[in-house]
Amino acid sequence: MFRGDRARKRRLELGLKLPEVAELTGKAKSTIAGYEKEETPGKYFRTPLAKDLSKLADALQTTSDYLIDRTDNPYNPHINLLQYIKYEKDFTIGGKTMSENDMNFLIRTLENIANLPSKSENQTDEIKSNK
Structure with missing residues (x-):
């Protein structure tokens, strides 16, 4: 299940603002905000399609697996192998x-x-x- 809280956490860790992530993904700022907005605990206002999830993960320098809760490691080994290994x-x-x-x-x-x-x-x- 998609975790918008993780997307928000990574965005903030990287010091990115919503418009910057929107530009990197080719999505509207409101769409990115919708990914991060929780309607009820664990349920987000918007969930990205698979192709958009990949773009979002790239923009946030993480992996799709992290954003869908398949791993707790937020680091993308293709971007920063050292951080990824230190986390494991x-x-x-x-x-x-x-x-x-x-x-x-x-x-x-x-x-x-x-x-x-x-x-x-x-x-x-x-x-x-x-x-």
Whole structure:
């Protein structure tokens, strides 16, 4: 079931206003507001169609699964793998649950990779040093 409260929470976490989400999704501001408005507990004024749910998830940098309550992890691994992994408590690779030490090692490794200069930065430094 669609969770408009999660859409609102993500929108606010990202610092987005209704008109910005409307523009990103191609929907009217009132439609986005309707997705977030609860008529009765757990029932929202509007529920997005599947194609619109995907656009809404993209705009909110999350997944459709999060918005329909199939996961509690709000992070989209295609956008921010590191945040996604940090959020997960039990992470499996090849059917085996990783130990806490292995998870910490994986997180440190990804943080180190994220802090490496990009290839284009290295090329710029090389060009400057050759002058």
